[in-house]
Amino acid sequence: MSTPPPGPGPPDDVDRLRADLDAAGYLADGPLGTAMFLAVRMRQPLLLEGEPGVGKTHAARALAEVLDTPLLRVQCHEGISAAEALYEWNYPRQLLSIRLAESRGEHLRDDDLFTPEHLLARPLLAAVEHPGPQPAVLLIDEIDRADDEFEAFLLELLAEGSVTIPELGTRRARVPPVAVLTSNRTRDLHDALKRRCLYHWIAHPAPERVAEIVRRRVPGAAAPLPEQVAIAVHRLRRLDLQKPPGVAEAVSWATALHVLGRSGLDTAAAERTLGAVVKYEEDTETVRAAGLSELVTGG
Numbered sequence: 364m365s366t367p368p369p370g371p372g373p374p375d376d377v378d379r380l381r382a383d384l385d386a387a388g389y390l391a392d393g394p395l396g397t398a399m400f401l402a403v404r405m406r407q408p409l410l411l412e413g414e415p416g417v418g419k420t421h422a423a424r425a426l427a428e429v430l431d432t433p434l435l436r437v438q439c440h441e442g443i444s445a446a447e448a449l450y451e452w453n454y455p456r457q458l459l460s461i462r463l464a465e466s467r468g469e470h471l472r473d474d475d476l477f478t479p480e481h482l483l484a485r486p487l488l489a490a491v492e493h494p495g496p497q498p499a500v501l502l503i504d505e506i507d508r509a510d511d512e513f514e515a516f517l518l519e520l521l522a523e524g525s526v527t528i529p530e531l532g533t534r535r536a537r538v539p540p541v542a543v544l545t546s547n548r549t550r551d552l553h554d555a556l557k558r559r560c561l562y563h564w565i566a567h568p569a570p571e572r573v574a575e576i577v578r579r580r581v582p583g584a585a586a587p588l589p590e591q592v593a594i595a596v597h598r599l600r601r602l603d604l605q606k607p608p609g610v611a612e613a614v615s616w617a618t619a620l621h622v623l624g625r626s627g628l629d630t631a632a633a634e635r636t637l638g639a640v641v642k643y644e645e646d647t648e649t650v651r652a653a654g655l656s657e658l659v660t661g662g
Contacts, residue, residue, distance in 0.1 A: 374400055380429065388579050389418070389425035390572065398563040399426055406498070408521045408542035410506075410557065413565035416609020418576075419545040420504055422565075426541065427500035433493065435486040435540070436502040439509040445516045449487045449526055457481050477530035488534065491526055495538035506556075507546040514556055521559045570597045573613050580614045584621045591628040592617045595658050596640065602653055604646040616640040630656045 374380030380403070381396040391399060399422065402409035411419040427434035437448045457476045464471045484492060486501065493499035506514065520526050524539040544560060546552060568576070573593035577584060596613045608616075619639040625632050633655045641647050650658060 374403060374429070376400070383429040384425050387425045387428040389421055390576055390579070391422070391425075395422070395563055395565060398561055402543070402561055403430070403498075403541050405561070406524075406539045406541065408544060408560040410544045410546065410552075410560035410562050411565055412546045412548050412562070414567060414607070414609055415547050416611035417565045417567055418610050419565055420502065423500055423502040423504075423543040423545070426543065430497045430500065430541070432497040433489075433499045434502060435490045435493075435499050436504060437486045439503065439505045439507075439513070441508055441510065443509050443513050445513065447485065448513075449485050450528060451483050451485065452477065453481050453483050473530075479531065482528075482531075487520060487526060488528075490540040490542075491520070491524070491534050491536040493536075493538060493540065498538045499540045501540040501542045503542065503544045505547060506544045507549045507552060511553070514553055518555060518559065521556070567600065567609060570594050573597070573610055576610055577613055577617045581617045581621055584617050585626040588617060588620060588626050588628060591659070592620070594661070595628060595633070598658055598661060599640065599650065602646075602649055604641070604649060605643045606641075606646060608640045612640045612642075628659055630659050633659050 374383060377393070377397050377400045380400045381391050381393075384391045384396065384399070398409055398411075401407065403426070411422060413419055423436075424434055437443075460476065460481070461471055464475075482488075490499045490501040503517065506517075521542060524536040525533050527533045544556075570590075570593040573596060574589040577589040577592055581589070592613055596608050596616070600607045616636060616639045619636045620628065620632060623632070623636070637647060637650065637655075641650055
């Protein structure tokens with residue numbers, strides 16, 4: 364895919380993009396902001412890896428908001444097919460066309476039915492056909508859940524900015540999308556896909572940063588709730604849990620406490636809201652065995 368010239372509008376540089384992301388409620392550190400800036404400017408796919416809940420999906424959402432452009436999302440799962448993510452034929456409309464033709468005494472050929480007006484675009488095709496002026500943000504979420512065939516299918520789009528529809532031929536993007544792929548690293552991705560992408564690992568942030576994210580995502584949460592939740596999540600992550608909580612769980616926990624009218628975290632409040640942050644019964648037992656008081660106070 365050729366590198367497009369810098370276009371109008373944001374971002375002008377990394378600091379500007381980080382500031383715009385900040386205004387959109389997403390805190391990106393220098394390395395992540397640089398990776399996102401390069402993905403926009405180089406129009407090269409960005410592969411974000413990291414534990415669940417560290418903000419990979421939210422990064423794509425925030426980028427779409429900053430660019431003031433549609434976010435087109437493919438949620439990958441085992442067995443996802445190319446047709447499911449690319450397009451499908453509008454069979455009711457094709458049937459209607461056949462009946463209208465029959466009412467006029469005409470007979471339609473396949474070429475009359477497999478046309479753009481009978482096509483329903485799914486996210487990949489919609490991203491290719493997005494007219495601009497800003498590129499669409501194409502989020503291919505949890506690519507590690509898809510199988511090898513789907514991963515291989517993406518290579519044409521990621522490398523050439525084009526997709527092929529057997530009945531219509533190759534469609535090439537007029538404004539190549541900004542593609543963001545996320546992976547929780549449940550399996551290794553193929554080298555062919557990685558070669559086409561910029562790469563960035565999002566680590567779980569320090570408690571101070573988690574608290575800042577909570578303050579932005581739960582603006583009604585008063586001090587000291589964001590700080591206490593961030594520290595408690597940090598302590599939870601040191602336990603041997605099946606599902607250590609991430610930033611998303613910290614935000615969910617703070618939201619639950621705020622909805623209950625709490626401005627701080629104590630043992631009783633932690634007991635009532637533990638389900639907002641711990642997602643397995645075995646993990647709940649582990650936390651209780653460690654002591655909710657220790658979770659809250661660290662003592």
